[in-house]
Amino acid sequence: xxxxxxxxxxxxxxxxxxxxxxxxxxxxxxxxxxxxxxxxxxxxxxxxxxxxxxxxxxxxxxxxxxxxxxxxxxxxxxxxxxxxxxxxxxxxxxxxxxxxxxxxxxxxxxxx
Amino acid sequence: xxxxxxxxxxxxxxxxxxxxxxxxxxxxxxxxxxxxxxxxxxxxxxxxxxxxxxxxxxxxxxxxxxxxxxxxxxxxxxxxxxxxxxxxxxxxxxxxxxxxxxxxxxxxxxxx
Numbered sequence: 295x296x297x298x299x300x301x302x303x304x305x306x307x308x309x310x311x312x313x314x315x316x317x318x319x320x321x322x323x324x325x326x327x328x329x330x331x332x333x334x335x336x337x338x339x340x341x342x343x344x345x346x347x348x349x350x351x352x353x354x355x356x357x358x359x360x361x362x363x364x365x366x367x368x369x370x371x372x373x374x375x376x377x378x379x380x381x382x383x384x385x386x387x388x389x390x391x392x393x394x395x396x397x398x399x400x401x402x403x404x405x406x
Numbered sequence: 407x408x409x410x411x412x413x414x415x416x417x418x419x420x421x422x423x424x425x426x427x428x429x430x431x432x433x434x435x436x437x438x439x440x441x442x443x444x445x446x447x448x449x450x451x452x453x454x455x456x457x458x459x460x461x462x463x464x465x466x467x468x469x470x471x472x473x474x475x476x477x478x479x480x481x482x483x484x485x486x487x488x489x490x491x492x493x494x495x496x497x498x499x500x501x502x503x504x505x506x507x508x509x510x511x512x513x514x515x516x517x518x
């Protein structure tokens with residue numbers, strides 16, 4: 295059965311800390327892995343990863359994929375209170391390009 | 407450019423009633439997917455429509471149905487509402503040939 299597992303489920307840090315969020319997956323016919331940030335309602339797209347070892351970067355956020363070990367990490371450096379959110383990892387099911395299967399998410403709280 | 411829009415924002419219904427949720431995709435996107443998100447979980451795939459045809463269905467009962475219109479907007483219908491249908495319903499749009507889906511703000515459905 296296809297599945298996506300995120301860890302930790304929640305994390306509390308202080309502003310300025312660096313955090314690493316984990317996502318492991320088991321899916322048939324892997325195509326891609328996506329990261330989203332969900333603050334109140336709409337998940338906001340962060341990154342899509344398709345190749346191993348290539349880091350995607352946007353400001354203080356970066357992500358990398360390991361297709362051999364079937365996991366991805368999302369790093370956030372110099373965290374700010376605005377980074378507080380649920381971070382979701384998703385993988386399209388069974389080779390499709392639309393049926394995203396999501397992990398439960400990691401709730402990140404950044405305290406001032 | 408406008409993102410994905412959904413209406414209504416909130417909805418309160420009683421058990422046994424039916425509900426219709428609406429979604430307008432990003433201009434140029436012909437694919438629309440629906441997801442259900444209950445508290446503490448990641449979104450769960452319900453349906454995907456492309457070019458007005460159902461292309462995929464998740465593990466949901468027949469009480470759930472959807473359709474897509476010629477302008478690519480979409481409706482999700484849920485009949486005979488149960489308490490367990492209370493959730494955030496998210497709509498996402500995408501270009502068919504890519505894996506990245508862009509989410510709307512969602513409709514919060516409460517069933518009493």
